[in-house]
Amino acid sequence: MSAELSIRNLTAGYGAQVVLRDLSLEITEGTLAALIGPNGHGKTTLLRAISGLVPITAGQITLAGTRIDPLRPDAIVASGIVHVPQGDLLFPDMTVLENLRMGSYLPAAARLEKQRLEEVFSLLPKLRDRQQQTASTLSGGERRMVGIGRGLMTSGRILMLDEPSLGLAPIIIDQIYDVIDTLRGSGRTVILVEENAMRAADIADEVHLLDHGSIAWHGKGSEMSGRPELLETYLGS
Amino acid sequence: MTARQRDITLCLLFSGLAALLPLVSDVRYTVTQTTFFFIWATVVVQWNLVFGIGGIFSLAQMALFAIGAYTTAMLGYYFGTSMILAMPIGALLAVLFSVALGLACLKLRGPYVALLTLCVAQVLYLTIVNDTDCFTNPPSGCMPLMGGVRGFSRFGDLGFRELLGSGFYVGRYYVGLAILTVAMIVSIIVIRSPMGLAFQALRDNPVYAAARGMDRFKYQLWIFGLSAFFTGLAGSFYAVNTGAVGPVVFSFSHLLFLLSMIIVGGVGTIWGPIVGALLLMFAEEAMRELGDMRDIGMGLILVVCVVLMPRGIVGLFEDLVRWRTARTAQAVPLPRRETV
Amino acid sequence: MDTILQILASGLTLGAMYAISTAGLALVFGAMNMLNMSHGAILALGGYLSYFAVGGMGLPAPVGVVFAVLVCAAVGVLIYQIVARPMLRSANFETRIFIATIGVGVILESIILETFGPQPKPQPVSMPGSLTLAGVHLPYQNLMILGIAMLLMAALGFALQKTRIGRAIRATAQNRDAAQLMGVPIGYVYALVLAISGGLAAVSGITISSLSSLLPNMGADPMLKAFIICVVAGLGSLPGSVMAALFIGVLEAIVQYVFGVRFSFALLLILVIIVLIGRPQGVFGRVQGVRL
Structure with missing residues (x-):
């Protein structure tokens, strides 16, 4: 198994404020990797740095051996990394269908639009009924589903989900996790950022623990549950 | 003090x-x-x-x-x-x-x-x-x-x-x-x-x-x-x-002249507006001979300052002083890529 | 009755002209939160370029119009590349771009003044003659302006709703980060939006000068009116802007008839002040977000 996404000595942040320091990380192809760690220690910044929304000051990011860190965000998406951002970031005045179709904006994805739309609707049946509804009028859970559905419409080989369960009712979280679980078999690599460390470790093949802007520990998801001291040290729970 | x-x-x-x-x-x-x-x-x-x-x-x-x-x-x-x-x-x-x-x-x-x-x-x-x-x-x-x-x-x-x-x-x-x-x-x-x-x-x-x-x-x-x-x-x-x-x-050109003073000198700084007023009055004096070209000069000064030094001359000076005193500490590197 | 129809006809012509110049302004503000204070100067540039091409070079009118539109579109792209792009991600972009484009406007206007001089010039692109319908005097030029405005607005609306690049523009306006994450090259979108806006300004400058005459500062008034319309409609709302443009045009015609030309502009400005104080987000606008 080869490392599909490889990050070496990454330093990034907002202006003078450095958030990620000398961070290195490898994600294996076809796996579900969980990125956990306390709030404000750089999980979201890491995803935004990978997808090009945050400037990088040092280090390299390579996708299947090709460097992507000098690229602009749209070129990074075209190279196959898709970021489903925290807080959904839908297009509020577009309908659900228009939002989903924005996922297949790039030519490579546009060719498969009809087929993917069917896949998304079968995975998230609620969206089929809400197709013509304006995104700003959806409930929190529905918005999250549109966000994930929009990510699935892309041709991304790597799907990065930023806190997909944040602020949702437990029953909706279960539904979202069911969807993530089915992604595992789809051949896509999934990077899951989670506040809820146990839940993520439960589902993930590999767990990376982010602390103070760099990776403090990584291992199999099953090892995580056997090492409660990690949670205590880094997550204070 | x-x-x-x-x-x-x-x-x-x-x-x-x-x-x-x-x-x-x-x-x-x-x-x-x-x-x-x-x-x-x-x-x-x-x-x-x-x-x-x-x-x-x-x-x-x-x-x-x-x-x-x-x-x-x-x-x-x-x-x-x-x-x-x-x-x-x-x-x-x-x-x-x-x-x-x-x-x-x-x-x-x-x-x-x-x-x-x-x-x-x-x-x-x-x-x-x-x-x-x-x-x-x-x-x-x-x-x-x-x-x-x-x-x-x-x-x-x-x-x-x-x-x-x-x-x-x-x-x-x-x-x-x-x-x-x-x-x-x-x-x-x-x-x-x-x-x-x-x-x-x-x-x-x-x-x-x-x-x-x-x-x-x-x-x-x-x-x-x-x-x-x-x-x-x-x-x-x-x-x-x-x-x-x-x-x-x-008149609008008057408003522009004064706005340029603030921008050139440095918005939000104590001495910026005075410095800007001084510089622009000299600049106007120098461009008096140019007639209508004077407005082009004023426009250029404004655009260049807003784009290249948003905190004006005084802001630039302050950054320079801070940079000199903080040189031994960790300098802030420039980002390597453009996000737009 | 005839008087009312006459007022309505001239009001709608005014409104149609305003709609063309406002659409570009609203598009740029909606897509990138940029109040382009050089819009008026680009508008004047469009009028003068058509004068130069048709009156000076003797080119056919349609060629002159296309020439003016293309050059103004290019000016829009240049403004993006040189002025807007370096400051896009800065925290106070809205204020900085406002000030910087004031400077750009002054430069463009001075260049026009240097090149063509301060005397008023006639706009060669116009259509003489008129027809009288139900007692209402309708110059062909006014009818053509109405027709062009309707055509342009319909084309713009169609492009935004139905084409791929139109969807990209709307997506960028509604959520810049999300649009980038979908693979939309927003730099390209911004350049395009400023190009469209520049082209529309050129058309607007040609139509406005065809009813009056060319002057280097002819853009100042239409630009302020376009801002008023944008504000009344809610900044960045394109369909709202077109409706507000027609409304303001008719209102202006009525005010001019009742109170005289002298105070029409001041009364319009007072209207904006009242709208802004009572409904800060505009009549069609929302408190947050934009609509394209």
Whole structure:
């Protein structure tokens, strides 16, 4: 198994404020990797740095051996990394269908639009009924589903989900996790950022623990549950 | 010595030096141009409080200036009011107007404030220019209430002509210097006060400031009123100094000239507006020969400064000082890629 | 009755002209939060370029119009590349771009003044003649302006709703980060939006000068009116802007008839001030977000 996404000595942040320091990380192809760690220690910044929304000051990011860190965000998406951002970031005045179709904006994805739309609707049946509804009028859970559905419409080989369960009712979280679980078999690599460390470790093949802007520990998801001291040290729970 | 004491001392030192100018130079042009510099510097120092510290991008400053100028001129023209009395009345009227404007627009978002204040200034301008009904009929011809396109002249002066004879302009020089010095000290006090610091916190981090329970609206209104006083006073003095007031004070190129001073010098810095006013008055002097090309030069200066040095010359200087002192510490590297 | 129809006809022509110049302004503000203060100067440039091409070079009118539109579109792209792009990500972009484009406007206007001089010039692109319908006097030029405005607005609306790049523009306007994450090259979108806006300004400048005459500062008034319309409609709302443009045009015609030309502009400005104070987000606008 080869490392599909490889990050070496990454330093990034907002202006003078450095958030990620000398961070290195490898994600294996076809796996579900969980990125956990306390709030404000750089999980979201890491995803935004990978997808090009945050400037990088040092280090390299390579996708299947090709460097992507000098690229602009749209070129990074075209190279196959898709970021489903925290807080959904839908297009509020577009309908659900228009939002989903924005996922297949790039030519490579546009060719498969009809087929993917069917896949998304079968995975998230609620969206089929809400197709013509304006995104700003959806409930929190529905918005999250549109966000994930929009990510699935892309041709991304790597799907990065930023806190997909944040602020949702437990029953909706279960539904979202069911969807993530089915992604595992789809051949896509999934990077899951989670506040809820146990839940993520439960589902993930590999767990990376982010602390103070760099990776403090990584291992199999099953090892995580056997090492409660990690949670205590880094997550204070 | 605190930063505030240091800045006030510096300000008084500069004023003292400026006070020597008429003693060493008997070139009338130099002295009168410097008097104009005092007027424009007063306007931009106070505009900087509104824009750079209060964070309100108001374009009504020249309208406030005009209110001061017109009030003074009209009081003198219609009632023969002494200029010494008319000037502060003009300033106070500008304050009233500014506070009313603040109540109307300070809850709006940034660009809307700019548009609204620009509209208000334009309404005043158009009302004056389009009014052609004669209010009085002096020998010189029809005179509308607000002076119309022609404006007012011969409404009185500060009496320096009787006092100093042909050297009357020197008297005005010292009045201008005094106004600027007071306006500058007030500006320093505001910027270095807890309120000013809180405003800078607000500008840099609105969430933090909100969490500290800052009543943004109240403070903004305060700054709006305070700066209007000096802006109106500068307008009143402008009327007395030039001996004429017309709608030209509303002109867009004038507004642009003053805005450029703040931008070039450094928005939100203590010394920026003064430095900018000085530089642009020299630049204008240098480009006087160029005729219409002068406007191209002014436009270029403005664009280049906004794009390349958003904190102006003084901001650039401060960054340089900080960089030199922090060189041993960790320097901030430049980002390697563009996100757009 | 005839008078009312006549007022309505001239009001709609005014409104149609305003709609063309406002659409570009609203598009740029909606897509990138940029109040383009050089819009008026670009508008004047468009009028003069058509004068130069048709009157000076003797080119056919349609060629002259296309030439003016293309050059103004290019100016829009240049403004993006040189002025807007370096400051896009800065915290106070809205204020900085406002000030910087004031400077750009002054430069463009001075260049026009230097090149063509301060005397008013006639706009060669116009259509003489008129027809009288139900007692209403309708110059062909006014009818053509109405027709062009309707055509342009319909084309713009269609492009935004139905084409791929139109969807990209709307997506960028509604959520810049999300649009980038979908692979939309937003730099390209911004350049395009400024190009469209520039082209529309050129058309607007040609139509406005065809009813009056060319002057270097002829753009100032239409630009301020376009801002007023944008504000009344809610900044960035394109359909709202077109409706507000027609409304303001008719209102202006009525005000001019009742109160005279002198005070029409001042009264309009007072209207904006009232709208802004009473409904800061505009009549069609929302408190947050934009609509394209």
